[in-house]
Amino acid sequence: MTSPTPEKITVNGDRLWQSLMDLAEIGAYDDERTGLRGVNRLALTDADAAGRRQVITWMEQACLTVRIDRMGNIYGRREGTDPHATPVLTGSHIDSVATAGAFDGCLGVLGGIEVIRTLDERGITTRRPIEVGVFTEEEGVRFGTDMLGSAVAAGRLTLDYAHALTDRDGLTLGDELARTGSNGPTDVRLTPPHAYVECHIEQGPVLAEHNVEIGVVTGVQGISWQEITIHGRAAHAGTTPTHLRADAGLAAAQIIVHLRAMVDSGEYEGLRATVGHLIVHPDLTNIVPARAELTVDLRNPDDAQMARAERALAALLEDLEGSQPGLSLTTRRMAKTAYVPFDTGVQKVIAQAADDHALDHISLLSVAGHDAQEIAALCPTAMIFVRGEYDGISHNPREYSTPQACTHGVDVLATTCLRLANQD
Structure with missing residues (x-):
């Protein structure tokens, strides 16, 4: 019953x-x-x-x-x-x-x-x-x-x-x-x-x-995940002049700092940016990193502002490729969802x-x-x-x-x- x-x-x-x-x-x-x-x-x-x-x-x-x-x-x-x-x-x-x-x-x-x-x-x-x-x-x-x-x-x-x-x-x-x-x-x-x-x-x-x-x-809100791989050149930390280095670790640091600057600028209203995964290779104290792998997590409640942020990140990556001789970058889209x-x-x-x-x-x-x-x-x-x-x-x-x-x-x-x- x-x-x-x-x-x-x-x-x-x-x-x-x-x-x-x-x-x-x-x-x-x-x-x-x-x-x-x-x-x-x-x-x-x-x-x-x-x-x-x-x-x-x-x-x-x-x-x-x-x-x-x-x-x-x-x-x-x-x-x-x-x-x-x-x-x-x-x-x-x-x-x-x-x-x-x-x-x-x-x-x-x-x-x-x-x-x-x-x-x-x-x-x-x-x-x-x-x-x-x-x-x-x-x-x-x-x-x-x-x-x-x-x-x-x-x-x-x-x-x-x-x-x-x-x-x-x-x-x-x-x-x-x-x-x-x-x-x-x-x-x-x-x-x-x-x-x-x-x-x-x-x-x-x-x-x-x-x-x-x-x-x-x-x-x-919208979410964008990308994986970025930076290809540099391993070199001796003591003997290699700075201007001859292709330092993948430096490029990774520049990405992280630039993302924070984007958020702090207020130009992409509601933007949050996180690099939650970062590895450098060969990961040794006295060797300039030959490769760096990092992830970028972008979030924004406004799809138009998210698109602007992604374009700004893409422009930064393009600029980085020309910043050091021999440096190159590849990206892989991991996930992307719009505001729902x-x-x-x-x-x-x-x-x-x-x-x-x-x-x-x-x-x-x-x-x-x-x-x-x-x-x-x-x-x-x-x-x-x-x-x-x-x-x-x-x-x-x-x-x-x-x-x-x-x-x-x-x-x-x-x-x-x-x-x-x-x-x-």
Whole structure:
């Protein structure tokens, strides 16, 4: 016997928190810099495979029907009363960067499972099915392309392209899917859902600055990733005159300094630029670097300003080639996504759910990339942000959101999913 559909639902916060802490033990490590317990669960490593198995177990225990596609994306489905209705999809990812905390991505996945548990316990049926998704390689740190699983599911990238990507050891994503048993049999292209909603920690300080717990996310800013390889000439550090050097390390430093100057100039409003990976070769004290490899991460909420910044970077690289005899540069596009606005209708459902749970909220733009920006190409989409502590630090073992904040965010997720799943 089913219960009447309530106007709002609240989840079991203690159980949600325990799930987050249990998953955080998979791939856990002791971080020497912070003295804290961190998470290292890079996509399709043994740790990620173990995390996937645990999530699938939780899905099956919640009586979800589990399917896995050829990108390793995992979906757990709870049926609705209308066999012809398209589902409401929620979820995120469980892969991490090498120095992660317990919440990035995981809150959206485990929050989705907690929504299903709550609906089942209360005997609540929905017209539409509800699915919980786990997308492969959202972070992009191992195979060089972020939001990879969702981008293939949404059709922006091809399966062949994704399977051929390699990590720094030359291992392909396709082979690692097979090795870890993460390659499923189902088609990777998603049939457009009715709606997609993702709950995620903010990864920033805005909610804390406004002293509110819930963010209604209006969209995601544009992101550009490039890999730059600088070819110079190895030479003796003592005997080679400066004017005869082709110093790849110097050129790399000039790129980093120039990017910061671009940001500080204010000419590219909203621009953020980061060089997060830099290696010089042969990496010896008394040898002028023969080669340097670095990555450039550009972000901007305005596509026109992003294009200007990319042109300015290209002009700098062209100038650098002529700055030292024998110096040359090559670039490789790793990822590029434009600004993605979210659906105003789904935003209104989220905002109303927050109001009904008596939770203060604000609207804000996401400055980090998320699977939601890919799924937005298929269906009405929006996100719920949950407040983080310590200035919202993320991609760091200090990443933290309180049990109460996580519970409140998933309360909003549960009520939002319930209402979307009962729409005509």
